[in-house]
Amino acid sequence: xxxxxxxxxxxxxxxICTVILAAFGTNFTFAQDVTTPTMDDIAAVKTSIDTTWxxxxxxxxxxxxxxxxxxxxxxxxxxxxxNALLENFIDAGLTALVWWAVGFGIAFGADNGxxxxxxxxxxxxxxxxxxxxxxxxxxxxxxxxxxxAFAATASTITTGAMAERTDFIGDLIYSALIAIFIYPVIAHxxxxxxxxxxxxxxxxxxxxxxxxxxxxxxxxxxxxLGPRKGKVWGKIPPAHNLGFATLGTxxxxxxxxxxxxxxxxxxxxxxxxxLVTLNTTLGAGAGAMVCMFFMYARTGKWDLAGALNGSLAGxxxxxxxxxxxxxxxxxxxxxVGGVLVVVAADLVEKAKIDDPVTAFAVxxxxxxxxTIAIGIFAMPGFLFAGPYAAGGxxxxxxxxxxxxxxxxxxxxIGSASTIIYCAVTGLLxxxxxxxxxxxxxxxxxxxxxxxVYEHGxxxxxxxxxxxSEDPLVKGAPSKAPAVGD
Numbered sequence: 001x002x003x004x005x006x007x008x009x010x011x012x013x014x015x016i017c018t019v020i021l022a023a024f025g026t027n028f029t030f031a032q033d034v035t036t037p038t039m040d041d042i043a044a045v046k047t048s049i050d051t052t053w054x055x056x057x058x059x060x061x062x063x064x065x066x067x068x069x070x071x072x073x074x075x076x077x078x079x080x081x082x083n084a085l086l087e088n089f090i091d092a093g094l095t096a097l098v099w100w101a102v103g104f105g106i107a108f109g110a111d112n113g114x115x116x117x118x119x120x121x122x123x124x125x126x127x128x129x130x131x132x133x134x135x136x137x138x139x140x141x142x143x144x145x146x147x148x149a150f151a152a153t154a155s156t157i158t159t160g161a162m163a164e165r166t167d168f169i170g171d172l173i174y175s176a177l178i179a180i181f182i183y184p185v186i187a188h189x190x191x192x193x194x195x196x197x198x199x200x201x202x203x204x205x206x207x208x209x210x211x212x213x214x215x216x217x218x219x220x221x222x223x224x225l226g227p228r229k230g231k232v233w234g235k236i237p238p239a240h241n242l243g244f245a246t247l248g249t250x251x252x253x254x255x256x257x258x259x260x261x262x263x264x265x266x267x268x269x270x271x272x273x274x275l276v277t278l279n280t281t282l283g284a285g286a287g288a289m290v291c292m293f294f295m296y297a298r299t300g301k302w303d304l305a306g307a308l309n310g311s312l313a314g315x316x317x318x319x320x321x322x323x324x325x326x327x328x329x330x331x332x333x334x335x336v337g338g339v340l341v342v343v344a345a346d347l348v349e350k351a352k353i354d355d356p357v358t359a360f361a362v363x364x365x366x367x368x369x370x371t372i373a374i375g376i377f378a379m380p381g382f383l384f385a386g387p388y389a390a391g392g393x394x395x396x397x398x399x400x401x402x403x404x405x406x407x408x409x410x411x412x413i414g415s416a417s418t419i420i421y422c423a424v425t426g427l428l429x430x431x432x433x434x435x436x437x438x439x440x441x442x443x444x445x446x447x448x449x450x451x452v453y454e455h456g457x458x459x460x461x462x463x464x465x466x467x468s469e470d471p472l473v474k475g476a477p478s479k480a481p482a483v484g485d
Contacts, residue, residue, distance in 0.1 A: 287314020
């Protein structure tokens, strides 16, 4: 009986398979009635594909906020962990609002002819949901989100260098100002058809626009803040949680595959996306390996923090040239970054500037190096790559090793202009905060830790408990004086 049932099941299954094969193998007569796709249909499909690509990579860039939060929290002392987490988190929320209202318009709005800033796209509305961004196949709202994720990164870089001692209200103010009038101006100069773009300056994914901006502001802010209490020069306080720092770095590396490949702003050139991805990977790997061995030569120890910073240095350095250089050059650029991050950190320490997470060494110094590297290693013909590729006489020419010094000069001018603008505006911004007493947290926070003073909590209350009614804690209830006092 069971044998017969199995036989009938096989017969039925064979019949079903035969029907399916017959159906798919039949040339249906009505297939001849299918209309040929029009150019509008093809354009719509391309827009859908490019939009999906930009959103996915934008999500990766936004996820980098998590990486920055974990990295910074892991590298600083445990008494500032909650403060670092909240600052990194709220920077994204604050930037979203001011970028929508003002920042995006200054960065990517129509130029008023000066080449300095944009004058449209303020307070983007739902009525613009179908509007394509000029020159691209993605709509305006997609472009807004992708660029918001970039903008949020600049103030986050600054936050790391100013960790453990910045007034929280001051953090909110400078984060808003960076997203309103500092970062957007540089973004317009380079990516919004501004004056540097017109000169033939190149920065594919942000070594200048994001990392040099964030790094220079970080250096200025850390210098004006002054060192943390108990800082011993020449001796960097040990990271309190290298597990957090490692996880944060790996998230950042992962997010960089949105940062760099996503800056193609479409999948119309898969070969370019592949090159950018390859160069990004090689730059990070070279930076990590070179820095690890460089630190071993100095200390005789295999340094985890050094390897982490080396990978980030390589990523920052390759961000600008990732679409313009060959893979061997990407390895060289990332490797130099792995050494530069250590040398720059030493110089900052010798200048008596307390940068807890070596933000300037990673982002500032290597952002400058990556920008200059284009002028040295760019391949002839590759400067046409990407949506931000500048035109002019330099378009299509190679870098210094291919006999063209003009591109290097242009890159140097662009980098120097960015440094000067950010240094001046940073001095004004942080100087104003200092005048209104909103730059450095109250000195009481140095005694009990900024987490307890500003937030009244500890990241590890079982290890580092919070005093219940400590009068040093901001907002703590004061005890009534005894009779006769």
